[in-house]
Each structure stands twice: as C-alpha cells, then as structure tokens.
Amino acid sequence: MSTPTLIELTSKKCVPCEGDVPPLSPDEAKALLEAVADWSLSHDGQRIRREWIAKNFMAGIDFFEKVAALAESEGHHPDLHLEGYRNVAIELWTHAAGGLTENDFILAAKINEIPIQLKRH
Template sequence: MSTPTLTELASKKCVPCEGGVPPLPPDEVEALIQTVSGWSLTADGKRIRREWKAKNFVAGLRFFDKVGELAEEEGHHPDLHIEGYRNVAVEIWTHAVGGLTENDFILAAKINEVPIEQKRS
C-alpha cells in the first residue's frame, strides 16, 4: 500500500465503521502519521493527538466549533480538550475498533485545514 499524501487524505471522506475490522498495523500508522503535520501518536499507540495555543479562550471555543462541524460532516468524532483557558488539543481514534483507521488520518488532515486564531509572539 502506498501512503496517501496530505492532499489525498484531505480529499477523502470518512467511511462509517461499525467495528469488526482490525486497527491499522503499526507500520501503516507510522507512515500515515508522517503525512499529517503536527500530529503525534499517543503513548499507548492507539490515538493521534495535536495541540495548539489559541489566542484566548474564545478563540479556542471558535476553533472547537469549526472542528465540531467538520466532525459532524464526516461522521467521525474526536475528543476535544481545553486547558489553561487557551491550550487546545484534539485526540482522534476509531472507537469501534479501539485503535486507528484511515478515517482518523482523514479527519486529522481536514482539521489541519481549520484555521485557529493564535497568540502572536
């Protein structure tokens, strides 16, 4: 299997998953994680995560609103975290398989296109 590019991932649509399929093997996960800039594998290897520092609390909420709309369109829902009033993070995995599928990387690629207002240095 050749690893899709970021553009190819972002152009795909998440496919409904009811379980019964195995999660991606580690070698495929490692190849795909290289494609989605800014995302990393969690310590247990079952999720991908990205963190941002929003300009302020409201900017973080606006970002999550856009991510939520995207998640609804894709039918694939990530975990959203906000801490310290502007530190936002998104974690993605396919709940039905208890690990990672191509859907997770498709959603990550699409989230990378969502703008977030960040604090200027």
C-alpha cells in the first residue's frame, strides 16, 4: 500500500465504518502522519492531535464551528478541546476501529485547510 499524499487525502471522503475496519499499524500511522503538518501521534499510537492558540475565545469557537460542519459532512467526528479560553486542541481516532484509520488523516488534512485566527506572539 502506498501512502497517500496531502493532496490525495484532501480529495478523499471519509468512509463509514462500523467496527469492520482494523486500525492502522504503527508504521502505517507514522507514514500517514508525515502528510498532515503539525499533527502528532499520541504516546500509545491510538490518536493524532493538533493544538493551536487562538487569538481569543470567539476565534476558537468560530474555528470549532467550521470544524464541526466539516466533521458532520464527512461523517467522522473529532474530540474538540478548548481550555484557558483560547487553547484549542483536536484529537482524532476512529472509535469503531479502536485506533487510527485513514479517515482520521483525511479529516486532519481537511482541518488543516480551515483558517483560524491565531494569537500573535
């Protein structure tokens, strides 16, 4: 199996899975991770995560609304975290598979295309 590129991931659509899809191997997950900038693999290799520092609370909420609309259209729903009023994090994993599938990387690639107003340093 060849590893999809970023362009290939963003052109794909998440496919429904009801537990009939096995999770990716650690090597497959690491290879796909290279296609989605700024996402990291959890220590147990079961999830991917990305963090942002939004400009303010409403910038974080606006970003989450856009992510929610995308997730709903893809039928694949991430865990969204907002802490300290502007620290935004998203975790992806395929609940039905008990780990990562290509769907997680498809959604991560598409989330990376959503603009977010960031805090200036």
